[in-house]
Amino acid sequence: MGAAGGSGVLLFGVLWVALAGAVTDEPPAHTLAEVLFCQPARPSLGSTFTFDADQLFWFDFPRSRWTPRLPDFPPWPPALETPPQLLRDATFCQSLRRTLTEAVTDITPEAKGIPVADVFPVRPPALGEPNTLVCMVGNIFPPAVEISWQLDGVPVTQGVTHTHYTPTADLAFVRFSYLPVTPAAGDVYTCVITREGDNSSVIAYWVPQNPVPSEVLETALCGAAVVLGILLALLGIAMVLTARRSTHG
Incomplete structure (x- = not known):
């Protein structure tokens, strides 16, 4: 897939692998995706491996190695996709991007998102x-x-x-x-x-806010509860007195 523009073309390929649930009739429960993109802007190359939209690995092109998103992740499986294989795909992506850029520059509108x-x-x-x-x-x-x-x-x-x-x-x-x-x-x-x-x-x-300390908040809530209880008790006494007067009358 790709997006064309006046200054160049962004190309990105998506490989989706759906992992179904225990019952085959159910929709896929999880999704693995590997995305490779190339573009005129920096970074010119990028590749990520995600699980349900959470990044697991990204490829460090200057160092030619897969890098885990978090340091406690296990290393990238060596046999899954080697750096030379991904570098060949990246070279093909750049070659295709240059060809499409020459063909569609100033012809098709440029796609841009507002961050x-x-x-x-x-x-x-x-x-x-x-x-x-x-x-x-x-x-x-x-x-x-x-x-x-x-x-x-x-x-x-x-x-x-x-x-x-x-x-x-x-x-x-x-x-x-x-x-x-x-x-x-x-x-x-x-x-x-x-x-x-x-x-x-x-x-x-x-902008950092100055939260009310929990002790102060608890004291205020307890005080409000006590006051509310006293008011309800006074209201109940007043209603009882009013009912008795009405009965005697």
């Missing part, structure tokens, strides 16, 4: 306690965006890490960026997403 970003902490935030902010960027197409962080308008690079592009079911990509933080009152964290060749950016903000 959508969301920033959230890994753990429930607390002022003065270390945490990690996650910037989740979806609807990426083509997979060529830069993600950067700012604190109160000042760029932050210390400890920033990014994930590889992960394909989604709607033929787009998602990417994550992580920033270690120790939030303080008044901080404004910004995740900035820019696309190659564009003058516009997508920005998402996160």
Whole structure:
């Protein structure tokens, strides 16, 4: 599959393998997918292996090796798809992309997605306690965006890490960026997403809130419950007195 544009062509191939459930009449329970893409922008090549849209491995083309998404994953099975095999596929993809670029440039419209970003902490935030902010960027197409962080308008690079592009079911990509933080009152964290060749950016903000301590919240709730109980008791006494007066009358 591919998308053509005025500046070049993005090509990506998708290999889907459905794993059925115990009963054959049921729809597939899980899906494995391997996606290889090539494009004029950076990165020029990318390949990922996903399970139910969760990335398991990605191929590090500069080092010519499969890399697990998480360090505790088992290594890539050597016999499943060797680096030379994938490099041959990548070379064919680039050759085909150059041929299609020459054929369709300025003829077919360029497909682009507007990235959508969301920033959230890994753990429930607390002022003065270390945490990690996650910037989740979806609807990426083509997979060529830069993600950067700012604190109160000042760029932050210390400890920033990014994930590889992960394909989604709607033929787009998602990417994550992580920033270690120790939030303080008044901080404004910004995740900035820019696309190659564009003058516009997508920005998402996160401002730490000062949550009410749990002890204070429990005390307030207990006090409110006591007051409510007293009011209900007084209301009940008043209704009893009113009923007795009505009976005597």
